[in-house]
Amino acid sequence: MYMKFIISLFAAAILLAGCDNTADSNDALDPIADLTMINEAYISGTLIKVYADKQAEVGYNRYYVTLSDSLSGKSIDRARVVFKPMMDMGTMKHAAPVENPQGMQSEEGLFRGAVTYIMAGMWSMSVEFDDENGRVGSCNFMADVAATQNVKKVTGSDSLSYFITLVEPMTPRVGMNDFSICVNYKQNMMSFPEVTDVEVEIEPTMPSMGHGSPNNENPQHSGGAHYKGKVNFTMSGDWQVAVTLKRNGNILAQTAFDITL
Amino acid sequence: MRKIILIFISVILNSGLLYGGQTEIKGLVRDGLSHKPLQGVNIVIKEGNKGSATDDKGYFTLHLSPAAYTLVVSHIGYRTRYIRVDLQGESQQLQIDLQPAVIERQQAITVYGAQNDPLDKNRDKWLNSTDDMMRRFEGVTLMRRANFALEPSIRGLSYGQISTTIDGMKIFHACVDRMDPATSYVEVENLDRLEVSKGAYDLSQSSVGGSLNFVTRDPQSLPGWSSESETGFESASALRRLRGELSWRGRHQALRVSMSLKKADSYYAGDHTLIARSGYSKQNAAVKYMISLNDRSRLTLNYIGDFARDIGYPALLMDATRTIAHIGSIKYEWNPALRWFPKFNTRIYYNQIRHWMDDYGRDVRQREVMADMYMPMYGVATTYGAIVAATFLPGRDSFLKLTLDYYRLNSFADMKMLSIFPDISPAYIVNIADARLDNLALIADYNTGLGPRWRLRGNLRLDYARRDIYDEFGKNALRAFWQSPASAVRGLLPSGSLSLEWRANERHVLNWSLAAAQRMPSHMENYSFFIYNLLDGYFYTGNPGLKPESSLQTDLGWKYRGRSLAADFALFFNHLNNYIAGRWQSAEFKIYENFSGADLYGLEWNGAYSRGAYTLAGSLSHIRGYNRALGEPLPYIPPLAVSLSLSYTGKQWWLQFRWLHNAAQKEVAYKSTREDTTPAFSRLDLRGRYRLNGQWELKAGVENLLDSYYHEHLSINNLPSPGRNIYLGINYGWPRNP
Numbered sequence: 001m002y003m004k005f006i007i008s009l010f011a012a013a014i015l016l017a018g019c020d021n022t023a024d025s026n027d028a029l030d031p032i033a034d035l036t037m038i039n040e041a042y043i044s045g046t047l048i049k050v051y052a053d054k055q056a057e058v059g060y061n062r063y064y065v066t067l068s069d070s071l072s073g074k075s076i077d078r079a080r081v082v083f084k085p086m087m088d089m090g091t092m093k094h095a096a097p098v099e100n101p102q103g104m105q106s107e108e109g110l111f112r113g114a115v116t117y118i119m120a121g122m123w124s125m126s127v128e129f130d131d132e133n134g135r136v137g138s139c140n141f142m143a144d145v146a147a148t149q150n151v152k153k154v155t156g157s158d159s160l161s162y163f164i165t166l167v168e169p170m171t172p173r174v175g176m177n178d179f180s181i182c183v184n185y186k187q188n189m190m191s192f193p194e195v196t197d198v199e200v201e202i203e204p205t206m207p208s209m210g211h212g213s214p215n216n217e218n219p220q221h222s223g224g225a226h227y228k229g230k231v232n233f234t235m236s237g238d239w240q241v242a243v244t245l246k247r248n249g250n251i252l253a254q255t256a257f258d259i260t261l
Numbered sequence: 262m263r264k265i266i267l268i269f270i271s272v273i274l275n276s277g278l279l280y281g282g283q284t285e286i287k288g289l290v291r292d293g294l295s296h297k298p299l300q301g302v303n304i305v306i307k308e309g310n311k312g313s314a315t316d317d318k319g320y321f322t323l324h325l326s327p328a329a330y331t332l333v334v335s336h337i338g339y340r341t342r343y344i345r346v347d348l349q350g351e352s353q354q355l356q357i358d359l360q361p362a363v364i365e366r367q368q369a370i371t372v373y374g375a376q377n378d379p380l381d382k383n384r385d386k387w388l389n390s391t392d393d394m395m396r397r398f399e400g401v402t403l404m405r406r407a408n409f410a411l412e413p414s415i416r417g418l419s420y421g422q423i424s425t426t427i428d429g430m431k432i433f434h435a436c437v438d439r440m441d442p443a444t445s446y447v448e449v450e451n452l453d454r455l456e457v458s459k460g461a462y463d464l465s466q467s468s469v470g471g472s473l474n475f476v477t478r479d480p481q482s483l484p485g486w487s488s489e490s491e492t493g494f495e496s497a498s499a500l501r502r503l504r505g506e507l508s509w510r511g512r513h514q515a516l517r518v519s520m521s522l523k524k525a526d527s528y529y530a531g532d533h534t535l536i537a538r539s540g541y542s543k544q545n546a547a548v549k550y551m552i553s554l555n556d557r558s559r560l561t562l563n564y565i566g567d568f569a570r571d572i573g574y575p576a577l578l579m580d581a582t583r584t585i586a587h588i589g590s591i592k593y594e595w596n597p598a599l600r601w602f603p604k605f606n607t608r609i610y611y612n613q614i615r616h617w618m619d620d621y622g623r624d625v626r627q628r629e630v631m632a633d634m635y636m637p638m639y640g641v642a643t644t645y646g647a648i649v650a651a652t653f654l655p656g657r658d659s660f661l662k663l664t665l666d667y668y669r670l671n672s673f674a675d676m677k678m679l680s681i682f683p684d685i686s687p688a689y690i691v692n693i694a695d696a697r698l699d700n701l702a703l704i705a706d707y708n709t710g711l712g713p714r715w716r717l718r719g720n721l722r723l724d725y726a727r728r729d730i731y732d733e734f735g736k737n738a739l740r741a742f743w744q745s746p747a748s749a750v751r752g753l754l755p756s757g758s759l760s761l762e763w764r765a766n767e768r769h770v771l772n773w774s775l776a777a778a779q780r781m782p783s784h785m786e787n788y789s790f791f792i793y794n795l796l797d798g799y800f801y802t803g804n805p806g807l808k809p810e811s812s813l814q815t816d817l818g819w820k821y822r823g824r825s826l827a828a829d830f831a832l833f834f835n836h837l838n839n840y841i842a843g844r845w846q847s848a849e850f851k852i853y854e855n856f857s858g859a860d861l862y863g864l865e866w867n868g869a870y871s872r873g874a875y876t877l878a879g880s881l882s883h884i885r886g887y888n889r890a891l892g893e894p895l896p897y898i899p900p901l902a903v904s905l906s907l908s909y910t911g912k913q914w915w916l917q918f919r920w921l922h923n924a925a926q927k928e929v930a931y932k933s934t935r936e937d938t939t940p941a942f943s944r945l946d947l948r949g950r951y952r953l954n955g956q957w958e959l960k961a962g963v964e965n966l967l968d969s970y971y972h973e974h975l976s977i978n979n980l981p982s983p984g985r986n987i988y989l990g991i992n993y994g995w996p997r998n999p
Contacts, residue, residue: 174734175737175738175740176737208633208682209631209678209688210630210631210632212847212848213847213850214847215741215742215847232742234791235690236686236688237678237687237689238685238686
């Protein structure tokens with residue numbers, strides 16, 4: 001009698017656990033669930049789709065690309081994908097810092113990359129691909145980039161122009177937040193290479209109150225143009241996070257981001 | 262100790278043969294301390310089922326056939342007495358004094374107003390406020406933040422290190438700046454006595470430093486009505502006060518209602534210095550209703566409401582605009598009046614304190630910290646609990662009291678920061694993120710005689726504490742300050758104490774006590790967030806990783822009671838482990854941490870010499886505190902204090918001249934906080950009372966006669982004490998007790 005009861009309990013537990021698992025895996029199955037498709041194109045027997053996770057704005061914008069055979073619909077998982085943003089201002093043109101998907105292999109069917117729009121306005125974007133079977137093409141669209149204060153252009157002590165982009169936090173909250181920035185410099189109008197060798201120091205303050213916060217972690221280089229650290233916002237209100245770039249201990253560039261929460 | 266002796270040794274029984282008559286016993290039963298008649302006392306004949314009860318004048322009558330009997334005289338709250346009577350055909354008249362059985366606090370405790378002791382703090386007749394009462398106990402010092410509700414410190418320890426209760430009930434502050442200590446809720450007309458326990462020897466409350474328990478007044482003990490009212494004026498703050506009480510006792514029920522109204526303007530410190538923005542207004546009401554359910558049990562309902570407005574806090578950045586306190590309890594006492602069965606005392610209680618403060622009345626532009634910002638704050642502390650105590654009386658001179666004490670505190674506090682400039686976003690923080698504290702304690706108090714000269718008292722206490730915070734916004738803010746994200750705290754804390762008393766003879770009593778006690782951190786020390794400390798200019802953050810603060814302490818006392826001279830002397834030493842204080846975290850922030858050790862030691866003396874109508878009394882207390890981990894003195898240690906008074910007590914007049922002196926405090930903390938030294942001061946007080954007739958009485962006095970400008974060391978931000986204060990009071994009582 002008892003045995004039966006225990007067995008049925010176990011069975012119920014397994015069933016319940018099974019249900020939970022199914023629910024979880026359903027959510028994880030669709031990597032584009034929260035994304036918005038920006039544009040799609042059929043070219044060279046390939047369907048290319050470009051997705052984004054927000055409206056384009058000045059700052060760090062992630063793009064997600066899927067490739068598939070336009071006939072069979074079969075996903076193409078190996079290809080090189082390149083982002084080419086361009087701002088045509090009539091008298092001059094310039095590009096923007098980009099992060100192209102690394103390697104040839106997609107992740108869960110997605111080629112992930114990013115573009116840092118450095119000014120507001122209408123940008124033309126070209127997403128180019130070439131796969132292992134020699135299929136080459138691109139998907140082009142216009143991006144209407146909204147103005148933000150998330151990119152700071154600073155002239156460094158070496159007279160180069162540096163672009164310091166706030167990546168996180170985008171939805172700041174009271175307490176400890178991940179803090180990350182991208183650092184690029186302008187080589188020429190078309191090339192904005194990543195800066196990988198600077199030390200970054202941050203200091204959050206509330207200028208209206210004259211105090212800061214403890215336990216902040218200076219961002220450390222985490223690959224590409226990225227530097228990741230932590231910032232502590234002790235309360236809601238207007239904060240300013242001062243960012244200092246140093247090279248070999250000497251100040252290279254300084255700026256500050258205003259963050260309100 | 263003397264109380265025990267009173268209770269266990271000397272009960273006077275006068276039995277006399279009066280007039281003829283066959284088989285009648287008449288008797289009067291009185292309270293052994295106040296000698297007031299007791300109504301409703303049960304008198305049962307052990308050798309039969311006959312019995313009687315006293316009438317409203319305390320008398321009883323029994324009619325019996327001639328024989329030898331044992332009368333069992335029992336009454337709730339008193340020790341049952343067994344009286345042998347031999348009836349040989351002549352009626353007898355007895356006078357029976359019953360001694361209160363509630364022997365809840367002895368030895369380490371000075372009980373206010375309970376007995377006729379020459380060093381009883383009740384003997385002075387000049388009480389204007391509850392603060393005046395606390396000040397009388399040498400070793401108790403008051404921390405001043407305003408001219409309102411001072412916070413007590415016992416032997417250099419305060420706040421979480423000591424316990425402050427009302428009728429044994431826990432009450433917590435709602436204000437994160439501790440503007441609302443529990444001491445402010447029992448007004449003087451509702452205060453029966455103040456039980457002060459110095460040191461952690463009485464473990465009925467959890468502390469490492471001692472406890473204060475405000476015992477509220479019961480309805481009058483005699484049947485009928487009485488009332489008392491008083492109005493008064495104090496010049497230093499133009500304080501107008503009015504208070505009144507009404508008391509009634511019927512056959513089975515009793516009621517007492519009291520209220521107090523106070524309004525004060527800003528006060529003048531010495532040298533006629535106006536302390537701006539230091540006024541207040543306060544209303545307090547108290548109701549106590551008792552009903553005897555039967556001869557063995559009684560129910561008491563008690564409510565205190567306290568409402569204060571516009572309290573100026575000149576020592577702090579802001580003022581309290583409003584505070585509301587509701588304090589209620591239901592007590593059930595059950596005395597089966599059986600020798601082997603315990604007496605039960607059960608109480609459930611609830612209290613809620615709400616506190617609003619802001620700086621709208623201040624010039625925020627001129628401020629050093631948080632300039633150009635208004636910072637309205639709100640706080641609430643809700644506490645409820647249950648106390649069940651069973652008192653066993655296994656022998657004539659011993660008792661065992663077992664208590665189960667549970668309480669739950671819910672506390673929340675927040676603050677807005679509103680810039681005077683419209684383009685700056687408002688800011689918001691949660692100072693106490695909905696903290697919920699559960700505490701369950703089991704306490705055993707055993708007291709026994711060891712032969713005619715020795716007494717032993719042992720206390721054991723086991724606390725189980727569980728607490729956490731539940732406001733996610735506040736929790737996230739706090740976690741950014743902590744090493745570990747966990748906010749839940751659990752603790753199991755055993756404590757114990759032992760006291761040994763030796764009565765050398767009728768005059769000399771020596772007492773030695775030893776205690777190992779622990780206390781949980783306060784909810785502020787665990788969970789407070791962003792609390793600005795004016796003294797050192799840091800924002801303090803709580804830390805759930807704190808270990809309990811523990812203490813090992815010992816106390817040596819000597820009491821002398823001569824015919825005209827009485828003196829108490831005490832030497833004490835207290836070693837604290839895991840002492841809790843703020844540790845530097847970054848340029849503006851400190852977090853509470855444990856420090857390895859701190860020592861406190863000192864002495865107290867208190868004596869009185871009476872000759873005729875004159876009494877010369879004095880006291881002295883001295884204490885040193887040292888933070889061993891930081892190698893510096895402890896903060897908030899009161900300096901050497903001496904007082905000397907000469908009183909005259911006549912039939913109608915009472916007069917007192919008192920000199921008080923505090924030495925300079927040069928031993929100050931400069932690492933853990935930024936204390937400054939305090940110069941010495943003296944002050945003279947002159948007080949008097951005059952009884953006009955049976956109903957009317959006049960009170961008058963001058964405090965700080967020479968108008969000295971001074972501040973006490975425990976005065977926050979060196980807020981000066983009031984200057985010359987002339988007070989006047991008129992009291993009307995009906996009917997006035999002799």
